[in-house]
Amino acid sequence: AEAAELRARLRAVRHTVLVLSGKGGVGKSTFSALLAHGLAADETKQVALLDIDICGPSIPKIMGLEGEQVHQSGSGWSPVYVEENLGVMSVGFLLSSPDDAVIWRGPKKNGLIKQFLRDVDWGEVDYLIVDTPPGTSDEHLSIVQYLSATHIDGAVIVTTPQEVSLQDVRKEINFCRKVKLPIIGVVENMSGFVCPKCKNESQIFPPTTGGAEKMCQNLSVSLLGKVPLDPQIGKSCDRGQSFLAEAPESPATLSYRNIIQRIQEYCEQHHLQEEKIM
């Protein structure tokens, strides 16, 4: 009966993309937010951004929605809308203060994630983006399990170039394979820094073992793109503004836009393939 409830609620979701990483602090939430903004730039598309990082929800701040509350209606919880076609849900909206720690063990976290999927009235959604915490634990197992009620197009896995990140990301790739979650591809963040003054490029996080490129080759996974470091990215996130809108000329914006397009193409293509099969 529970599965039926979830299926009913998620029936109107066309595409679902999970944003994962084994490693923390590589830019999952940043990427999830920009992916949502990028997709919602097409006003004909309805985009939903679900933040299931229960302990460290970054999405409200990054989307400029700190302090917002969730409202209930007859049809369920209402997402918080950034634009008419971009709705957001996060545990951040349920806290009385942004500094409140959510000190929950696994089962309680799973319960909330299920509620997010069952009780939020997303409406008709073209893209559901799910931002996750680092790791391969309760949240990840639960979201894959609950979303089996609908169809997950795939996972985008985020990393940075150094081996300490890649070793966790390889685990995440294995997790995806274990739970049969298709991998759309890998995004390498913080990939080089171009000085705005002298235009010299530096490797702030040197890819001592070949970076994401080598890892993707070794594991037969697609490299969606590399995004250079740009101090404006962190600033935009802190201020809750879309980096893509604030710095349209940045090389990082160009990279992000290319990656977003590739993700869109992947989703659309798979949809066509499925329709063909059906």
Next chain:
Amino acid sequence: TFAERANLAGVRHILLVLSGKGGVGKSTLSTELALALRHAGKRVGILDVDLCGPSIPRMLRVQDSAVHQCDSGWVPVFVGQDKAIALMSIGFLLERPDDAVVWRGPKKNALIKQFVTDVAWGELDFLIVDTPPGTSDEHISTVEALRPYQLLGAVLVTTPQ
């Protein structure tokens, strides 16, 4: 039990390295702190309770090591220039380094308890406990398991943004 108390009985100070946020440098700091304390002549151990993303073995170049058992429990891996820093991490228990540890809370909690009570640390001045990001199972279990011992306190790591 006596056996449980015995393994940490010789540890003078226990230090937790925490952050809500991932990727800010907890494991890096834990490693450098251990090396610096060792350099200052202290007896040091590191307990890595990041079960999903254990970084310490690679940072100390022992990612290919395995752990052995003795009468009082697991023998930590000895690292550093003089092989005098004791290290325990789930990294040493994996069959392959890329194996994902896909465990729910209860299983993680059980291993953390074992790491706290079943590792033969011996006599240490400092035991540094490196943690994963967040405030969940690993953190609750670690603090609960360490409560009977000399918990010095926590160092919190962040970045500016």
